[in-house]
Amino acid sequence: MKFTFHRLAGMIAILAVVVLSHPRLHAQFGGPPSPDSAFSIPIAQLIQPEELSRILQAKSPERPLILQVGSRMLFAQAHITGSEYAGAGAQPEGLNQLKARVSALPRKTFIVLYCGCCPWNRCPNIGAAFNLLHQMGFTNVKALYLADNLGTDWVDKGYPVERGQ
Amino acid sequence: MRPRRHNLPCPIHSPFFWRSGGRPRALTGIAPETLTAICRSFLVGLLLGLSLAAAEAQFPISRESLLNKQAPEFTRRDLKGASIDLHSFRGKIVLLNFWATWCGPCEVEMPIFAGWQNQYGPQGLQVIGISMDDDPALARKLAAKLKLNYPVAMGDEKLGELYGGVLGLPLTYLIDKNGVVRAKIQGETAPKTIEAQIKALLIQR
Numbered sequence: 001m002k003f004t005f006h007r008l009a010g011m012i013a014i015l016a017v018v019v020l021s022h023p024r025l026h027a028q029f030g031g032p033p034s035p036d037s038a039f040s041i042p043i044a045q046l047i048q049p050e051e052l053s054r055i056l057q058a059k060s061p062e063r064p065l066i067l068q069v070g071s072r073m074l075f076a077q078a079h080i081t082g083s084e085y086a087g088a089g090a091q092p093e094g095l096n097q098l099k100a101r102v103s104a105l106p107r108k109t110f111i112v113l114y115c116g117c118c119p120w121n122r123c124p125n126i127g128a129a130f131n132l133l134h135q136m137g138f139t140n141v142k143a144l145y146l147a148d149n150l151g152t153d154w155v156d157k158g159y160p161v162e163r164g165q
Numbered sequence: 166m167r168p169r170r171h172n173l174p175c176p177i178h179s180p181f182f183w184r185s186g187g188r189p190r191a192l193t194g195i196a197p198e199t200l201t202a203i204c205r206s207f208l209v210g211l212l213l214g215l216s217l218a219a220a221e222a223q224f225p226i227s228r229e230s231l232l233n234k235q236a237p238e239f240t241r242r243d244l245k246g247a248s249i250d251l252h253s254f255r256g257k258i259v260l261l262n263f264w265a266t267w268c269g270p271c272e273v274e275m276p277i278f279a280g281w282q283n284q285y286g287p288q289g290l291q292v293i294g295i296s297m298d299d300d301p302a303l304a305r306k307l308a309a310k311l312k313l314n315y316p317v318a319m320g321d322e323k324l325g326e327l328y329g330g331v332l333g334l335p336l337t338y339l340i341d342k343n344g345v346v347r348a349k350i351q352g353e354t355a356p357k358t359i360e361a362q363i364k365a366l367l368i369q370r
Contacts, residue, residue, distance in 0.1 A: 077322045117268065119353065149352070151330055152332075
């Protein structure tokens with residue numbers, strides 16, 4: 001009896017580990033974040049949309065290099081005025097494109113990364129792109145915090161936007 | 166009246182015709198005034214076109230709500246090469262889902278949509294998927310993996326703009342039997358909420 005109970009408990013434990021470790025369930029129920037998730041970016045390195053918009057409108061010499069690290073199709077529909085497309089952070093080719101864009105720049109360059117493809121906690125691009133720049137030694141990089149997406153948190157707020165490749 | 170010399174620097178004929186005395190040899194049959202007028206019109210058109218293109222790049226996209234308006238028509242080839250014409254689905258409830266392979270919540274939703282296609286298809290539901298991936302190969306691979314039983318086509322920025330800018334995924338529209346947009350579902354939404362809306366639309370005449 002005792003043996004059967006132990007065996008049953010063991011089977012349930014193994015099943016639970018297998019089921020809960022499935023990546024899709026992580027996506028649905030919010031399991032531990034991956035090393036390249038948006039949560040890997042320190043809060044101090046985030047910049048809020050209002051703040052970036054203020055910097056852009058002030059036209060100060062401190063104007064950052066703004067790079068979109070998500071989808072090219074989304075970039076073509078709308079992007080932050082003056083920003084450049086730098087490849088999807090979730091793809092190795094995208095990270096290579098980003099690396100090529102910034103490799104010659106001084107490591108103190110003020111860079112703002114953004115994506116806005118999906119809600120912040122689901123974005124596959126921004127964390128990987130941020131971590132790459134950090135590894136390359138860039139010391140003045142901020143990630144634009146877009147809670148839901150670029151449409152809701154930037155375009156609909158009336159912040160500067162343009163379209164095209 | 167002494168004919169005026171044609172000396173307007175003209176992008177139309179200067180690269181192609183050898184000039185002789187300020188007048189292109191190949192255009193000697195045309196009066197200089199006519200030629201000047203043509204060149205001026207061309208230059209004005211060129212400048213107008215360039216300024217319009219620049220204005221379009223600066224002009225913000227229309228984020229006007231499509232709710233209770235006619236769904237923008239479109240025709241596309243699906244991933245299997247068959248034609249998708251939104252207009253041809255009049256009389257059905259259309260669930261138009263914009264997705265991409267990099268969108269985690271999209272991957273959770275799509276098998277549910279495939280289940281609804283089975284369950285409510287006979288009652289008049291038609292699911293259509295539009296992939297906003299930059300690379301169709303990625304979309305094809307995921308659609309096959311998820312065994313999607315509804316047509317999926319590749320989107321582009323033009324289609325995105327038609328639907329108010331697809332600037333974040335997932336994004337789903339519910340279109341009624343008359344082709345009118347009845348719901349816009351942006352971001353992660355409880356499937357039961359969408360299902361309730363589909364059921365309500367299916368029983369509408």
